[in-house]
Amino acid sequence: MTSSSSSDLFGTLETNVEIKAEAQKFHHIFKHTPHHVSNVSQNIIHGCELHEGEWGTEGSTISWTYFHDGEKKVAKQIIEAIDDEKNSITFKVIEGDLLEHFKSFKATLKVTPKEYEKLHDEIIDPHTLLQLAID
Numbered sequence: 442m443t444s445s446s447s448s449d450l451f452g453t454l455e456t457n458v459e460i461k462a463e464a465q466k467f468h469h470i471f472k473h474t475p476h477h478v479s480n481v482s483q484n485i486i487h488g489c490e491l492h493e494g495e496w497g498t499e500g501s502t503i504s505w506t507y508f509h510d511g512e513k514k515v516a517k518q519i520i521e522a523i524d525d526e527k528n529s530i531t532f533k534v535i536e537g538d539l540l541e542h543f544k545s546f547k548a549t550l551k552v553t554p555k556e557y558e559k560l561h562d563e564i565i566d567p568h569t570l571l572q573l574a575i576d
Contacts, residue, residue: 489506502517502535
């Protein structure tokens with residue numbers, strides 16, 4: 442028998458992905474036309490449908506069909522929060538395959554404009570400045 446503390450059951454995962462699109466344009470796509478996402482990622486996202494509400498509004502219900510771990514999956518979500526100033530959208534899963542393994546599941550998509558631009562390719566990223574701020 443395996444025992445785990447309740448703190449082992451909760452978690453947050455976060456990652457950064459560099460995209461070629463402008464932050465506002467990327468946010469606009471997921472806010473107003475998420476059903477077009479499958480046009481650019483057909484091997485992952487198969488479709489997105491609106492069930493209740495309107496595209497781009499909090500409280501609307503949408504569902505995604507996607508391919509994960511070798512299988513077609515479904516996630517029905519409520520758009521819980523939209524922050525246009527921060528280019529973020531929070532989706533709360535209310536039905537679908539994810540709830541077979543998770544008691545609750547939220548995903549926040551936040552698009553941040555690039556914070557710096559180097560003068561040329563030979564300049565290294567400012568990791569030492571980041572460490573300075575952490576220290």
